[in-house]
Amino acid sequence: xxxxxxxxxxxxxxxxxxxxxxxxxxxxxxxxxxxxxxxxxxxxxxxxxxxxxxxxxxxxxxxxxxxxxxxxxxxxxxxxxxxxxxxxxxxxxxxxxxxxxxxxxxxxxxxxxxxxxxxxxxxxxxxxxxxxxxxxxxxxxxxxxxxxxxxxxxxxxxxxxxxxxxxxxxxxxxxxxxxxxxxxxxxx
Numbered sequence: 001x002x003x004x005x006x007x008x009x010x011x012x013x014x015x016x017x018x019x020x021x022x023x024x025x026x027x028x029x030x031x032x033x034x035x036x037x038x039x040x041x042x043x044x045x046x047x048x049x050x051x052x053x054x055x056x057x058x059x060x061x062x063x064x065x066x067x068x069x070x071x072x073x074x075x076x077x078x079x080x081x082x083x084x085x086x087x088x089x090x091x092x093x094x095x096x097x098x099x100x101x102x103x104x105x106x107x108x109x110x111x112x113x114x115x116x117x118x119x120x121x122x123x124x125x126x127x128x129x130x131x132x133x134x135x136x137x138x139x140x141x142x143x144x145x146x147x148x149x150x151x152x153x154x155x156x157x158x159x160x161x162x163x164x165x166x167x168x169x170x171x172x173x174x175x176x177x178x179x180x181x182x183x184x185x186x187x188x
Contacts, residue, residue: 008034010036010085010086011082013086014054015042017127022170022171026175039058041064042064075113084120087107088170096136098123123141123151154170
């Protein structure tokens with residue numbers, strides 16, 4: 001890498017799902033592949049993985065609270081810093097909130113501060129099959145897509161609730177390969 005080149009920058013946003021553990025594997029692999037990763041976590045995501053885990057994987061503090069001292073402009077700064085944003089897992093709650101333009105948490109404020117016409121924002125849904133197929137969730141996915149958001153497919157199969165069907169978060173390697181294809185470097 002030349003002196004003026006920089007690592008690709010990924011903003012990885014997590015919302016509350018059991019599949020947050022998959023996101024941690026993906027984050028680890030991306031950092032190992034040379035991507036600079038910063039994380040944002042909703043309060044419900046922090047019920048599944050801790051700030052210490054995310055900070056340990058990235059070497060960077062986690063943005064979780066709009067009102068934390070010294071972090072008042074993080075939603076603007078991170079939106080300008082990153083080359084790509086990925087919400088994974090993107091729960092039904094988060095998808096519906098983004099589609100409604102709600103900006104009372106870090107994920108919502110970042111989304112509204114993001115320049116969708118200039119750089120990509122992706123969502124990787126993860127939820128129960130009935131929640132995924134619900135008309136409101138599907139309408140939110142369509143609305144987000146019409147705004148320029150890339151909606152990644154879900155996996156199908158056994159879900160954490162014991163049901164089967166669509167709604168599984170993509171496997172970590174699938175997420176990693178899509179991100180690397182977008183940002184450039186290859187896994188060694």
